[in-house]
Amino acid sequence: MNRLAWICLMSGLLPARLMAAGAPSAPTIVGNADNRIALQSGTSAPAVLWLAHARQPAWHGVGADALIEHATVDGDRIALHWQWDPAASRHGKHSASFVYADRSAGLRLYWEWRAAAQHGPIEHVIRIENLGRHEVWLPLQSSLHFAWQVPPAQALQQLWIDKGAGEPPPVGTHLASVTDGYHWRGESSTFAHPQKGEPREIIPWLLLRNAGANAGGWYAGVEFSGRVAMTLARHGETLDGTIGLNPEPGPFRTRLLPGATFATPTVFVGASNGDVDDTGNTLRRWVRQVLNDPATLRNPDYPVVTVNSWGSAMAITEARAHRMIDDAQRLGFEMFHLDAGWFRAVGDWHANLEKFPHGVAALSDYAHRHGLKFGLWVDWAQAGTSKEKGALDIADPRVRDWLVTDPPPGWKPAEFKGITIDLGVPAAQAWATTETNRIVRDYHVDMLEHDGYVVAQGCDRSDHPHAPIVPAHTRRYSDDEFLWVDSANSTDVSLHATRAYYAIQNTLRRRHPGLLLEICNDGGRMVDFGSAAHGDYFSIVDSYDPLSNRQAFYDASHVLPPAMLETYVFAWPTPRIENFRYMLRSGMMGWFTVMIDTNSWTVQQHAAAAREIAFYKSTLRPLIRSADLYHVGPRPDGKGWDGTEYFDAAGDKGVLYAFHGSVAAPADFRFRLRGLRRDGRYRLHFRDDSASDRVMRGSELMQTGVAVSLPLANSSELVMIERLQ
Ligand SMILES: [Zn+2]
Structure with a gap:
């Protein structure tokens, strides 16, 4: 469809039925218990007719999807029909695949939808296959081009979430009014490094909802870590946007060899019911069920x-690591x-024998003998200048x-970059x-962390599988001690490198059952749904004080x-034991990692930490694994109050983390x-005895709430909630 036709459709000049080009076929409905989506296979382009939640009115689509209109075959640009x-x-109850072909270019396109689980969103991907004998260059095919008809008077809001990156963003969790003329754009990549004053990278997801406490909405996210972008605009009766590979700086093009298939990043789409946390609880369960590794x-x-x-x-050093392991065992670390x-050296991933005279495997064995798993940091995609055998040396021509x-x-190289x-x-991937x-094998590793700028999102080589740069529009620079290249090919570089990275992670999982994979990436820079499917946890922010940890957790x-969601707990001033517990608990709402030599702790701190760790394992962790999560306080500002509630409706118990700032x-x-x-009776237990146990009605706890009293600055309380039978 050309731009003008698209604008006409967006303006609502044509009735919806004409917009799926050609004679409309009967709608195909795909879905699950939460969501249904109606699809139509027009003769020249497919369309989304509507998306509906079981308990909400549908979002009605206008216009057919925007399939690519041209390709370059053996150097000739040709129009696609x-x-x-x-x-x-093909289509069934839970999936549909509409196939389109252009015979002159030898291309076949699959427009696919799939409900992978009984609940939660529906996934969508477009695949383009080169059936011919010629090399084809494709322009950018978006994953999803959506356009919903909305009443002009309808009050709408958009929610989106920034990545934590180096330090938590000032806002982090954005809720904006979507009025006529609204235009928003968000980007995500494999390494967020926004320049000062630029918008932060987002976790590639958005929620659009009717304004109000308990209103229907619609959300979409991208299951890809490479360079992607999302847009949302409202004009007249239409709310539209594009989700998929980032077209900027562009123009994007990607090579498709004979027999090969291009796939857009998979997106997921769902209608939502209830408030932001209700939507989040559905989504978090779906991520666990569909994207996370079941073995983990x-x-x-x-x-x-x-x-x-x-x-x-x-x-x-080895001696220091031994002392840390000895103490970790006493404290209950795992x-x-x-x-x-x-x-x-960088790129030379062998033990520095001056610091670790017995090597890494011996240290791992030491940890194992003390009942601990062994995790290892590696920045395995970095080359340096070491001449040792097996090192990735930039002077080696290959x-x-x-x-x-x-x-x-x-x-x-820098110290570790x-x-x-x-x-x-392919040779680098191999x-x-x-x-x-x-x-993993030789060092007896149970958890492999990758750090730094692992997955390229810019490259100026002309003999790689990706598109070459456009020299006049190429910027080479240094940032965060890494070398960067931005050019027209950046998104294509990122596409190839991300797919290869996923294959590497998959191979690790296949060959080493039980291996855990941490995505650190200089902290908080690669937090997305694609990495959620290829790793077990993320560092969500690269600053480690209690406030940064709670802000990044609140957002993600x-x-x-x-x-x-891993937060690293770093040494922080804790003159009182209440401050110490506040520091620990600020990192205990998700994956808890302490980044302190615990031998520096006092006897009193040791006792408090051992008690909190035991409680985390026995009581908090089961809730973190599977309970629903509610943001029951404001976003932390470090001064006032904030809080997070977990509640497991099946087990009828939960916890309130209450924090009081400076x-x-x-x-x-x-x-x-x-x-x-509402009619349940709940026993509340205040773990630090800031108040005595009490029994309260569910309706009262939800309407007027539970009062927590913490007179000390930088202190916390855990309120255990259990329903009485
Ligand atoms: Zn390259």
């Missing part, structure tokens, strides 16, 4: 209580995580060709596959399962709880 192929198309979820120790060596930074500082760009003269190799090059498997927990007044705060039975 897609024709529906009814014989090849079956492990009762997930999320694993972890102590990490970065409290000593690069000064970590994993010792050796962070950067153990290797010979390695040099994998680099995303040539280093400037005299370049030296080198130059990223382009995993989209090297990384072999190397990561060697590391709107859309991702809390067990995946400003001592007011000493009391009332949290209105969620997810309870």
Whole structure:
């Protein structure tokens, strides 16, 4: 469809039935218990007719989907004329695949929808297959182009969430009014590094809802870590936008060899009922069921209580690690995580024998003998200057060709950062596959963390599978001690490298059952639904004080399962034991990692930590794994009050995490709880005895709330909630 026709359709000039081009076929309805979507296979393009939640009015689509209109075959740009192929198309109750073909270009397109679970959103992907004998270059096919008809008077809001990245963003969780003329755009990539003053990267997801407490809505997210973008605009009676690979800087093009298939990033779409947390609870359950690794979820120790060596930074040694492991065992930790500082050099992933004279495997065995799992930091896609055998050396001509760009003269790696190799090059992918498997096998690793800029999103090589740069529109620069290339090919580079990265992660999981994969990526920079499907947990922010940890958790927990959300607890001033518990608990709402040499703790702190860790394992972790989560306080600001509630409706129990920041007044705060039975009677137990146990009605707890009293600044309480039978 050309631009003008699209604008006409968007303006509502044509009735909906004409918009699926050609003679409309009967709608196909695909869905599950929560969502149904009606699809129509027009003769030249398919269309979404409506999306509906079981208990909400439908969102009505206008216009057919926007399929690519041209391709370049053997150097000639040709117009595409897609024709529906009814014989090849398939549909059932839970999935549909509409097939379109362009015979002159030798291309076949699959427009696919699938409800993978009984509840939650429906997934969508477009695949384009090259059936011919010629190399084809495709322009950008979006994953989804949506256009809903909305009454002009309808008050609408958009919710979106920023990534934590280096430090929590000022807003983080955005709720904006979507009025006529509204235009929004969000981006996500494999390494968020926005420049000062630029908008932050988002967790690639948006929710559009009717304004009001209990109103219907619609949401979509992207299951891809590479460069993607989402837009949303409201004009007249239409709400529309595009989700998929990022067209900027562009123009995007990607090579499709004979026999090969291009697939758009998979998106998921769902209508929602209830408020933001109701939507989030459905989505988080769906992420666990459809995207997370079932083997990880079956492990009762997930999320694993972890102590990490970065409290000593690069000064970590074998002797110090032994002392940390000894203490970790006494405290009840379950994993010792050796962070950067153990290797010979960047790209040379062998033990520095001056610091670790017995090697990494011996340290892992030491941890195992103390009942701990062993986790290891590696920045395995970075090349350096080591000449040792097996090292990724930029002077090696083969390695040099994998680099995303040539280093400037005299370049030296930073302490733990080198130059990223382009995993989209098959030989580089093969090297990384072999190397990561060697590391896991030879070093007896239970958890492999990857850090840094692992997945390229820009590359200036002309002999790689991706499109070449456009020299006049290419920017090379250094940021965060990494070398970057931005050009027209950036999204295509990112597409190839991300697919290769996923294959590497999948191979690790297949070859090492039970292996855990942490996505750190310099902290909070690769938090998305694609990595949720290829790793077990994320570092969600790269600053580690209690406020940063709670802010990043508050934001990301709107859309991702809390067990995946790791916050690192770093040394922080804790003159009183209440402050110490506040520090620990600020990192205990999801995956809990302590990044402190715990030998520095006092006897009193040791006792408090051991008690909190035991409680996390026995009581909090089962809730974090599967209970519903509610944001029952404001976003943390470090001064006032904030809180998070978990409630498991099946087990009839939950917990309220209450935090009181640095400003001592007011000493009391009332949290209105969620997810309870109105007529139920609930016993409340205040773990630190800030109040005596009491029994309250569900209706009262949800309407007037539970008052928590914490007169001390930087203190906390855990209120246990249990329904009386
Ligand atoms: Zn490349």
